[in-house]
């Protein structure tokens with residue numbers, strides 16, 4: 139089980155997170171590198187979802203579950219149900235946003251077999267009321283890659299490497315630029331009190347759904 143605590147670096151006031159489990163310097167760079175630029179909407183999003191992330195991590199020990207070959211297929215199926223439902227629900231709002239390259243992102247998730255879940259599994263993602271809610275939900279979907287990269291590094295330390303785990307880092311070396319382009323869209327479209335409220339609503343609903351699906355349908 140991994141826990142991370144949020145704090146502010148003394149010099150820049152930038153929010154970072156660290157796990158109580160010891161991270162090497164290289165791992166910290168890997169985890170933190172994609173999130174060096176952020177603005178007020180992202181700050182609000184992080185505040186709104188920090189407790190949900192903490193709770194999810196507490197309930198869902200992804201490293202142990204994915205390291206266990208017997209449990210792994212079931213866990214991967216849950217991830218696939220989450221991502222399939224997300225792409226089905228968010229596509230209509232996000233596809234027209236050219237700068238997001240949503241189709242390109244979908245292809246990458248398809249290539250790592252995350253969008254193959256049956257129609258039954260692919261339902262249940264909270265439908266966004268508008269573009270801002272969709273962007274807030276997508277922050278959770280794409281943010282899971284930051285955790286995924288950390289999980290991948292931990293598995294590698296245990297010599298656990300397998301083709302079916304590629305979904306933990308679907309964009310490979312393009313991950314940082316994909317994350318930053320989503321953050322730019324979030325800052326651009328989520329400004330103002332109403333915008334921030336809508337983005338945070340989308341994110342908190344997506345986190346609820348993620349917890350429900352990834353923890354096996356229990357609250």
Ligand code: HEM
Pocket residue numbers: 140142153154155156169170173184191194195198199200201277278279280281282283284285286288289345348352
């Ligand atoms: C259970 C295993 C998980 C672990 C160990 C984990 C760990 C982490 C770590 C280390 C970060 C980067 C540090 C930081 O953001 O400050 C992160 C970021 C994030 N994770 Fe997770 N995570 C996990 C699962 C998930 C899942 C399943 C989701 C969503 C479905 C998720 C959503 C996010 C989001 C949205 C961020 C971005 C925070 C930001 O920078 O704004 N995580 N996670």
